[in-house]
Amino acid sequence: MTFSTKANALWEYANPKKFLATTERVLPFFWASAAACLAVGLIWGFFFTPDDYRQGATVKIIYLHVPAALLAINAWFMMLLTSLIWLIRRHHVSALAARAAAPVGVVMTLIALATGAIWGQPMWGTWWAWDPRLTSFLILFLFYLGYIALWEAIENPDTAADLTSVLCLVGSVFAILSRYAVNFWNQGLHQGASVMRIEAVTGGDTQEKVSNVFFYPLLVCIVGFVLLFVALVLYRTGTEIRARRIRALLARERVGA
Amino acid sequence: MMPELGKYADTVLSAYVASIALLGLLVVVSLWRGRRVRAEMKEIEERAARNG
Numbered sequence: 114m115t116f117s118t119k120a121n122a123l124w125e126y127a128n129p130k131k132f133l134a135t136t137e138r139v140l141p142f143f144w145a146s147a148a149a150c151l152a153v154g155l156i157w158g159f160f161f162t163p164d165d166y167r168q169g170a171t172v173k174i175i176y177l178h179v180p181a182a183l184l185a186i187n188a189w190f191m192m193l194l195t196s197l198i199w200l201i202r203r204h205h206v207s208a209l210a211a212r213a214a215a216p217v218g219v220v221m222t223l224i225a226l227a228t229g230a231i232w233g234q235p236m237w238g239t240w241w242a243w244d245p246r247l248t249s250f251l252i253l254f255l256f257y258l259g260y261i262a263l264w265e266a267i268e269n270p271d272t273a274a275d276l277t278s279v280l281c282l283v284g285s286v287f288a289i290l291s292r293y294a295v296n297f298w299n300q301g302l303h304q305g306a307s308v309m310r311i312e313a314v315t316g317g318d319t320q321e322k323v324s325n326v327f328f329y330p331l332l333v334c335i336v337g338f339v340l341l342f343v344a345l346v347l348y349r350t351g352t353e354i355r356a357r358r359i360r361a362l363l364a365r366e367r368v369g370a
Numbered sequence: 371m372m373p374e375l376g377k378y379a380d381t382v383l384s385a386y387v388a389s390i391a392l393l394g395l396l397v398v399v400s401l402w403r404g405r406r407v408r409a410e411m412k413e414i415e416e417r418a419a420r421n422g
Contacts (some may be wrong), residue, residue, distance in 0.1 A: 159386070160373055170375040173382050177389040220396045224389045231385045235378060341393070345400055352404040355411045362414045369421075 127204035129354045136347045143344035150337030158330035165327075174232045175323070176331055180338035181224035182291075185253065188218030188342065189281070189288040192260075196278035206354065208274035211281065212264050213349035217342055219257035226250060246303040249290040256284035270357065 126132050158176035165172035192214050198207035230240040241247065260280055267273035375382050
């Protein structure tokens with residue numbers, strides 16, 4: 114099968130019936146593997162890793178803070194991708210997938226902000242600082258809320274999908290800033306990337322990074338969070354597809370009455 | 371079995387409780403709404419089939 118044939122096969126999932134049938138089959142796998150990875154990763158990290166020599170037991174917050182922050186940003190990029198598909202190809206499932214992902218993204222952003230504040234208090238001596246990364250994350254959180262509110266505020270679903278897609282494009286600037294703020298402005302309290310860095314992979318890394326004793330359970334937690342995100346988005350997209358069908362059926366009933 | 375968290379016990383535990391509560395709430399609300407919408411769609415489809 115050539116690449117273009119495979120890419121064309123992907124568009125079959127734009128058919129709501131095909132999407133629902135496929136997700137019904139794969140969802141049990143995603144729920145179960147997410148639960149297993151989260152249980153293993155969090156138990157390993159919480160109970161079986163040592164304290165950090167500088168941060169003490171607070172290092173255990175890393176198993177929640179880093180995966181949540183990672184998904185807060187990447188959920189927005191997923192929404193950007195599906196919004197672009199909606200704007201270009203007008204596939205309803207992609208617009209509904211973006212809508213379904215937003216509440217998941219907002220919870221991930223809230224967890225990242227809350228755990229960051231809780232962690233920051235003993236380490237930095239403050240719950241909050243107008244640091245580039247913290248501030249861009251707060252703006253991303255507000256963009257999520259605005260995105261959800263816009264979907265709720267507009268009655269026509271196609272118009273809502275159009276306007277929220279444009280909002281998603283604008284908000285992507287802050288999603289990028291949230292990821293790279295510490296690189297753009299080399300200031301503030303938040304440390305630079307210490308888990309996933311290009312230099313760590315290419316071998317040119319001389320900076321301090323997370324020790325393997327913390328990294329392996331963290332990796333399991335990240336996989337668990339990603340699987341949970343996929344499970345939630347697939348399930349919630351199915352719900353949005355059904356809600357759209359209900360609106361169509363009720364409209365048909367009203368016309369027939 | 372509980373690890374020794376020392377003076378940071380409140381900090382670490384509050385981060386875990388807040389995060390797990392938020393994730394749990396997200397999952398429960400998603401499943402609850404999903405089931406409600408699924409039941410509503412089934413009911414409307416059955417009504418539409420009955421009415422032809």
